[in-house]
Amino acid sequence: MNEYSLEIKNLSKKFGRRQVFNNINLSINENTIFGISGANGSGKSTFMKIVAGVLTQDQGKVIHYINNTPINSEKLLNHIGFVSPYLVLYEEFTAEENLIIFSKIRGINYDVEYTKYLFNQLNLYKRRKEIIKTYSSGMKQRMKYIFALIHKPNLLLLDEPTSNLDSEGKSTVYSIVNSFSKEKIVIIASNEEQDLEFCKDILHLENYK
C-alpha cells in the first residue's frame, strides 16, 4: 500500500496588499482528518486551492509525498480529490458522461463497477443518465463527491463539505470521510462545528495573519 503524506513549509499568500495567511508550517500523514477553520474570507478556499496545486502561493512550498518520494506536479492531480461549493461540473452532459469525460482527460480507465458503487452510495444511480443541469443543488454537491473519488485519490480536500446537503446527505459524507481517512488523508475546510468534529487537528487561519 502507498503511504501518502503532505508537508507545508512557510506558506504565505497575498492578494494585492492583503495578506491572506502568512508562514504556515505543517505536516500531515496518512490516516488523518485535518481541519482548517476560519471566518468567511479568512483564506480557507485559497489554502485548499494551493494544496491542490491549482493556485500558486507567494512564498513557501507544498510538497506531496508518496512512499517518502515527492510527487511531481504533472502527476499530482490524479492523487487529489476536491469537493467545494464553487466547483462546477459540465451541466450540458449527464452525470455518467461527466465521469467518463473526466476519466478520459485524466488518462485513467473508467471503472464501471466502482462508479456504480459510488452512484449507489451517493444515492444518484437512478438519475445518472440525466443532465447535471436538471439536478438540485444538493444532488450536484453529492455528484461532486463521485467526481472527487472516481480516480481513487490519496488526498481528499473538502471545502465546506456539507454545503447544500440534507441530513441524509451529510451522514453519507461523514461516512465517506471516516472510511477514506482509515487509509488516506482528508483535509476539511469549514466553519461548521459538526464538520470539524472528526478532525484530529485543526489549523485556525486567524493565527497566521
Next chain:
Amino acid sequence: MKMFSRAYNLFIKDLRSELRTRYAINALIMFILVAISVILFSIGNEKIPPQLTAGLYWVVIFFSAMSGLSRAFVSEEEKGTTLTLQLVANADIVFSGKLLFNLSLTFFINLIITFLYAAFFEDFVINNFSLFLITFFFGNIGLAISSTIIASIIAKAGAKGTLYPVLSFPILLPLILTCVQLTIFCFDGINIENSVYELAIVISYDIVMITISYLLFDFIWKE
C-alpha cells in the same frame, strides 16, 4: 502519446459540448453570412482589384476568428468549470486540447468563407492553387494558436469582448498582412519560389507563437 490522447479527449469534450450548446458555431456562421452579404451589397456591380479582394477575404477571416475563437476559454470561465478542468488536467494538456478545438473550428469556418468567396466574388480567382493551400494551412494554424493563447489571457478579464480584438490586432497583424500579400500572389499566379520570403514569415510566426504559448500558458492557467 498519452498526453496527446488526453488532449484529444478534451478536444472531443469541447466538440460535443459545442454541438449540444451551439455556443460559438451559430454566431460564427451568422457573422460570416452577414459580413459577406454586406460586402457583396456594397460592391454591387463594381469591379474590385485583387488587392482589395484579398484584403476583404482576410478581414472576414480575422473578425470571424475574433467572434468565435475566444469561446474555448471564455465558455469555461462563464460556466465556472475552469477549476474543474484545472483539477483533471495539467496546463499543457488543456492548451493542446483547446488548440485542437480552435484549429478545427478555424479550418471549418475558413473553408466556408473560402467557398462563399469562390462562389460569389468574380475576382476571387486563384491562379496558384498550391501556394493558396500552403498559405491557407499555415495562416489558419497561426490564427488558431494566437487566438487560443489570447483567449486564455482575456478569459478572466471583465471586458472580454473589447479586450480580445484589442489584444489580438497587434499580435495578428504581421500574420494577416503577410497572408494578404500571399493571397495576392495566388491571384497573380506567382510561383512558390518567388514567395519564399513571405512563406518563411508565416511559418516562423507559427513556430514563435506555439513556442511562446506553451511557455506562457502554465503561468496563465495557474493565475
